[in-house]
Amino acid sequence: xKSTSAHPAVLADAxxxxxxxxxxxxxxxxxxxxxxxxxxxxxxxxxxxxxxxGGALLLPAFVDGHAHLDKTFLGAPWxxxxxxxxxxxxxxxxxxxxxxxxxxxAERARALVHRMAAQGTGHIRTxxxxxxxxxxxxxxxxxxxxxxxxDLVSMEIVAxxxxxxxxxxxxxxxxxxxxxxxxxxxxxxxxxxxxxxxGGQLDTVFGLAERHGAGVDVHLHDPGEAGAGQLRDIAxxxxxxxxxxxxxxxxxxxxxxxxxxxxxRTAAALAGAGVSVLTNGPAGxxxxxxxxxxxxxxxxxxxxxxxxxxxxxGTGDMxxxxxxxxxxxxxxxxxxxxxxxxxxxxxxxxxxxxxxYGVRVGARADLVAVExxxxxxxxxxxxxxxxxxxxxxxxxxxxxxxPAR
Amino acid sequence: xKSTSAHPAVLADAxxxxxxxxxxxxxxxxxxxxxxxxxxxxxxxxxxxxxxxGGALLLPAFVDGHAHLDKTFLGAPWxxxxxxxxxxxxxxxxxxxxxxxxxxxAERARALVHRMAAQGTGHIRTxxxxxxxxxxxxxxxxxxxxxxxxDLVSMEIVAxxxxxxxxxxxxxxxxxxxxxxxxxxxxxxxxxxxxxxxGGQLDTVFGLAERHGAGVDVHLHDPGEAGAGQLRDIAxxxxxxxxxxxxxxxxxxxxxxxxxxxxxRTAAALAGAGVSVLTNGPAGxxxxxxxxxxxxxxxxxxxxxxxxxxxxxGTGDMxxxxxxxxxxxxxxxxxxxxxxxxxxxxxxxxxxxxxxYGVRVGARADLVAVExxxxxxxxxxxxxxxxxxxxxxxxxxxxxxxPAR
Numbered sequence: 001x002k003s004t005s006a007h008p009a010v011l012a013d014a015x016x017x018x019x020x021x022x023x024x025x026x027x028x029x030x031x032x033x034x035x036x037x038x039x040x041x042x043x044x045x046x047x048x049x050x051x052x053x054g055g056a057l058l059l060p061a062f063v064d065g066h067a068h069l070d071k072t073f074l075g076a077p078w079x080x081x082x083x084x085x086x087x088x089x090x091x092x093x094x095x096x097x098x099x100x101x102x103x104x105x106a107e108r109a110r111a112l113v114h115r116m117a118a119q120g121t122g123h124i125r126t127x128x129x130x131x132x133x134x135x136x137x138x139x140x141x142x143x144x145x146x147x148x149x150x151d152l153v154s155m156e157i158v159a160x161x162x163x164x165x166x167x168x169x170x171x172x173x174x175x176x177x178x179x180x181x182x183x184x185x186x187x188x189x190x191x192x193x194x195x196x197x198x199g200g201q202l203d204t205v206f207g208l209a210e211r212h213g214a215g216v217d218v219h220l221h222d223p224g225e226a227g228a229g230q231l232r233d234i235a236x237x238x239x240x241x242x243x244x245x246x247x248x249x250x251x252x253x254x255x256x257x258x259x260x261x262x263x264x265r266t267a268a269a270l271a272g273a274g275v276s277v278l279t280n281g282p283a284g285x286x287x288x289x290x291x292x293x294x295x296x297x298x299x300x301x302x303x304x305x306x307x308x309x310x311x312x313x314g315t316g317d318m319x320x321x322x323x324x325x326x327x328x329x330x331x332x333x334x335x336x337x338x339x340x341x342x343x344x345x346x347x348x349x350x351x352x353x354x355x356x357y358g359v360r361v362g363a364r365a366d367l368v369a370v371e372x373x374x375x376x377x378x379x380x381x382x383x384x385x386x387x388x389x390x391x392x393x394x395x396x397x398x399x400x401x402x403p404a405r
Numbered sequence: 406x407k408s409t410s411a412h413p414a415v416l417a418d419a420x421x422x423x424x425x426x427x428x429x430x431x432x433x434x435x436x437x438x439x440x441x442x443x444x445x446x447x448x449x450x451x452x453x454x455x456x457x458x459g460g461a462l463l464l465p466a467f468v469d470g471h472a473h474l475d476k477t478f479l480g481a482p483w484x485x486x487x488x489x490x491x492x493x494x495x496x497x498x499x500x501x502x503x504x505x506x507x508x509x510x511a512e513r514a515r516a517l518v519h520r521m522a523a524q525g526t527g528h529i530r531t532x533x534x535x536x537x538x539x540x541x542x543x544x545x546x547x548x549x550x551x552x553x554x555x556d557l558v559s560m561e562i563v564a565x566x567x568x569x570x571x572x573x574x575x576x577x578x579x580x581x582x583x584x585x586x587x588x589x590x591x592x593x594x595x596x597x598x599x600x601x602x603x604g605g606q607l608d609t610v611f612g613l614a615e616r617h618g619a620g621v622d623v624h625l626h627d628p629g630e631a632g633a634g635q636l637r638d639i640a641x642x643x644x645x646x647x648x649x650x651x652x653x654x655x656x657x658x659x660x661x662x663x664x665x666x667x668x669x670r671t672a673a674a675l676a677g678a679g680v681s682v683l684t685n686g687p688a689g690x691x692x693x694x695x696x697x698x699x700x701x702x703x704x705x706x707x708x709x710x711x712x713x714x715x716x717x718x719g720t721g722d723m724x725x726x727x728x729x730x731x732x733x734x735x736x737x738x739x740x741x742x743x744x745x746x747x748x749x750x751x752x753x754x755x756x757x758x759x760x761x762y763g764v765r766v767g768a769r770a771d772l773v774a775v776e777x778x779x780x781x782x783x784x785x786x787x788x789x790x791x792x793x794x795x796x797x798x799x800x801x802x803x804x805x806x807x808p809a810r
Binding site (some may be wrong): 314 | 718720
């Protein structure tokens with residue numbers, strides 16, 4: 001394939017997310033103009049280069065709203081999955097496995113970032129395990145990596161207490177340190193199911209958020225009413241601290257197994273508090289996407305685990321993630337397929353508080369061209385990526401990273 | 406990319422499904438020898454060309470055990486999905502939609518076959534709608550297409566009564582004609598749920614199978630005990646007619662919602678009669694793959710609908726299909742991931758009665774090289790296809806068809 005310009009001035013004949021065909025002009029790493037295709041405006045005035053997309057779909061770069069960059073085995077030889085045990089036993093097993101890996105966390109995480117960027121992801125919210133055994137090692141590695149890959153992706157980091165908070169000695173202090181040393185958000189883990197002390201864990205987590213002005217992203221796998229009660233507790237705490245729009249709950253499986261009245265009540269609480277919900281489209285019960293959106297709850301998408309001690313699956317492709325969620329939720333019409341795409345793009349960007357996002361004049365030119373005629377086709381079949389741009393620079397072509405020039 | 410030889414004599418340094426590294430010699434469209442890699446045997450003696458796979462995984466070509474080539478909209482412009490209605494209403498709606506398509510069935514079906522072959526599928530069982538409105542038009546189109554694409558894939562065709570049998574006037578005679586005019590198997594559709602007459606539909610279907618010496622593949626979506634009763638009826642009819650190994654039930658959702666005793670009883674009946682079960686890994690209840698295998702029931706995989714009136718999803722990638730089924734069934738260990746792969750390869754080949762199948766000396770060189778270190782990694786992430794061979798000829802490289810040379 002002929003190599004394209006590293007900094008194209010025009011992406012010509014693109015199909016925009018709303019279906020229009022346009023020439024997208026890029027200037028200083030941002031979208032300078034969006035002009036109707038075929039009007040002759042596709043020729044850069046300043047001698048800059050033009051890439052003809054030939055009717056390919058141009059989307060804003062994907063947002064991976066939930067990754068565990070520090071956990072992945074990518075970059076290391078294949079490791080068979082070791083099954084079994086309770087969640088707590090699996091956490092212990094994971095620590096043991098990761099201690100035995102020859103490839104350092106930074107190298108594995110970088111391999112995953114590269115794979116994500118090649119497929120069009122431009123923004124990542126990653127969790128970093130913070131626990132008594134590994135301390136802040138994972139956080140430090142990811143903070144350093146964030147600088148090294150800033151030409152490919154933007155990254156925010158959640159200090160994630162994978163070994164619990166109230167039941168793990170010193171984790172409260174470690175989370176506090178993490179927020180001073182580069183973490184953007186504080187995480188939590190099944191306050192009731194893991195720590196057995198919902199109030200205690202959430203006191204710590206929200207206390208840290210308030211003290212540091214940080215966002216919150218809590219892993220919540222607890223089912224049924226036990227989960228719903230914690231969701232409403234999280235919503236109440238979010239309102240009390242004025243953290244609307246800065247708090248997310250990841251997974252929230254319970255939203256998939258509540259009765260209608262409890263779902264209504266819980267969704268209203270989340271919507272009223274501006275608490276968003278992250279899903280990866282799991283095999284079991286999951287948040288009902290359309291129902292939550294109708295209730296005003298923001299739902300967004302993320303990869304979750306990718307080839308790590310928790311499971312061997314995962315590609316890091318956020319368009320395939322939209323497909324997976326669409327299949328799980330029975331999203332079929334064009335309007336519904338647009339919703340599925342939004343979970344990996346605009347909704348995730350809003351949940352992360354990304355500014356300058358989108359295919360619009362003034363936004364940063366973080367873009368991905370997909371071999372599809374429009375958004376519905378892209379979600380239905382997650383076809384190949386022709387081109388990925390970050391801040392106006394071509395970072396990947398035909399699904400492969402191109403070296404910086 | 407440098408074009409490879411159309412008929413390589415050696416695929417060197419391949420990882421075989423069992424993990425060995427080997428040079429695979431091809432002679433006259435078949436595998437002539439499999440020799441340990443790096444022994445110098447990788448140099449063809451007769452001057453033929455050598456392709457170095459550099460440790461890529463070499464699998465037998467994928468088998469798509471359930472396609473509807475005649476239904477797809479591929480090859481035509483994107484069509485938004487039209488939701489709603491009962492199954493019977495959807496069947497009527499589909500007939501209307503397909504009558505309105507500008508692109509003929511042969512052209513759409515060919516577009517899908519090309520996509521499948523590019524991703525490594527070498528064998529397809531497709532259903533062809535046979536109904537009072539379209540008669541044998543779909544069958545005739547697919548019989549003709551089968552000849553046209555025989556250098557890419559082998560194909561068997563099921564005469565599929567999408568509009569029912571006992572409730573659709575003349576379909577029994579059409580199925581009979583279909584079996585004389587190129588169909589290899591006779592199909593059925595929810596004998597109880599659609600026709601309301603399980604005995605009547607199965608009398609016709611198995612009567613035709615007996616008369617023509619044809620195989621049987623029945624679509625069965627009916628849930629719970631209603632479905633299980635029909636499965637046992639199908640098993641009994643299969644034994645009575647000596648059709649062991651030649652009968653499949655597609656979908657069999659009911660196997661996913663039976664109590665343990667009924668599942669045991671039904672699985673034993675299927676196993677005893679050599680009736681296999683096809684799944685595409687749907688979002689709802691599905692056959693429990695490992696449990697059925699333990700009971701001796703053959704389970705295999707297929708794409709089912711790909712971008713048609715039934716739903717907009719689908720890629721035709723049978724390795725991704727293994728991933729989807731693996732995710733739905735929680736297949737995690739290497740052994741389990743091998744099972745997932747087998748559903749799209751050896752198990753499907755056995756269900757279709759394919760001879761000469763596999764990566765073994767004497768088998769036909771229908772092969773696919775995958776960018777993975779082994780079978781578990783291939784299922785976990787369904788990575789790209791480096792090379793696809795059909796009868797020893799390179800038909801696709803890097804996921805794209807190459808023209809015949």
